[in-house]
Structures are given as C-alpha cells and as structure tokens.
Amino acid sequence: MTAISFAGVGQKYITVAGETLALRGIEFLVEEGELIGLVGPSGCGKSTILSLIAGLLLPTQGEVRVFAELVHSPSPDVGYMLQQDYLLPWRTIHDNILLGLEIQGKKTKANMEQALRLLHEMGLAHAADQHPHQLSGGMRQRVALVRTLTANPQVILLDEPFSALDYQIKLQLEELIQSTLKEKRLTGVLVTHDLGEAIAMCDRVFVMSKNPGTIKSVYPIPEEIRDLSPFAAREHPEFHALFRQVWRDLQDAD
C-alpha cells in the first residue's frame, strides 16, 4: 500500500523579501513500511517536504497524500522527530511521553500502559521519574522517540534527529530507530546531512538539487546493505561504492 504520495508538488514561499520557489515538480511514492532518506544541499527543500507531509504547510501546486488521504492539516497519523527533543523541562520523563496522548485526548489506561512498555523497551524504565536535565542527549532522544511512538503514528518524519549526538550514541540510535520502524512496519522519511547515515539506514535515498528544489536521482539501497544494521552496513564493500556514486551526484546538486 502507498503510504505517501507527492504528485506534481510545487511550493512557493511569499515573504516581504519576495518569492522563493522552494520545490518544483516533486513526484514520488513511498510504500508502507519503507524508510526513505532525503539528502541534498542546504536550502533544497528537504524540511519543506517534511512540513508538507506533516500538514504544517499546504502545497501551492499539486497534491500530497498520506494513505490516500489528501493532507490538509496536521494529523496524529504522522509523527515528527527533530534534532532538538523539545521535552518539557518541568515534567518528568513519564509525564513528557504522555503529553501527546493528553493533547489528543487519548490518555486511556491501555495507551498509558503501551507508553510505559515502550519506555521499558527503549531501556528507559529507570528514568521515568527523572526530569529531562538529568538525562544525556542520547537518552533524551530515546524519550523523544517513545513520545512520538506513543501517539501511534503510521508515518514518522525524522529531521536530522541524530545530528547533535556523539558518534557512538548516534550509531546506537540509528539502529534502534531502524529496527523499531521495521518491527512496527512504520513508514519513515529521514532528512540528513550525513550521506553515510542515509545509505546505512534507508531503503531508498533521494538526492535533491536546489533553486528550485527538485528530486534529482533516486538510489534504491541493495538488499545486502539493507539487511544489515546501520553499523554493519557501513563496513560492506558495496556501501563504499554506492557512497562514492551518490557523493559525486551530490557534488553536482549544489
């Protein structure tokens, strides 16, 4: 089943400084359970694509659909994870992860139990009564992941969620997120400046070019790499060959 579809999508921003054509002619389909990576030069429209899927922005041209429904406003079916975790400092971890449910008016016993189970699965049960400042950056991002998953989204948008983390923690989180998405058969879109991360985590990588933002090329990741964890994928000889190929493509995209 198609989870996300873009048909002839264009996006124009109008500001006092003038007009910017951020995206033009964006066409793609993402299948349910697939994780795609968006890479490209700064300003090519990666975040704009995420905002369109999230319903934070309506396209000035074309159609964006999530599970066949035209996107017209933010929906609980689409979860968002950003570089900053936006945990509320005055709430405990337990209360932070229930925030989404509270906002949606879905704080039922079953949902709360599921949230606690997720906290446990992510190795954070001991932190439930702590406050965000008592946690490391990697732990905070795991809490943010639990909070996102607790709302039961079908699609997860990942906007550079690892870029503020140490390399080792980043690799661990990449693995955790990749396996969680696969296990729960969630569809994901990852925006990253780290090409290695995109190839190591995703099923397909879209290379974008800018002025206006377009999708320049699509690279399906070979099964041998997809079957491996993001850490092991980086060691595979095909990974290096693909990295070099996409890297060259990216150099021409600026």
Ligand SMILES: Nc1ncnc2c1ncn2[C@@H]1O[C@H](COP(=O)(O)OP(=O)(O)OP(=O)(O)O)[C@@H](O)[C@H]1O
């Ligand atoms: N709210 C806005 N108002 C006006 N212009 C905007 C707005 N948001 C983005 N733009 C412009 O649209 C283009 C695409 O921006 P976008 O943030 O989507 O790119 P990006 O690829 O995510 O960039 P980066 O990698 O630097 O985060 C840029 O030229 C940007 O200046």
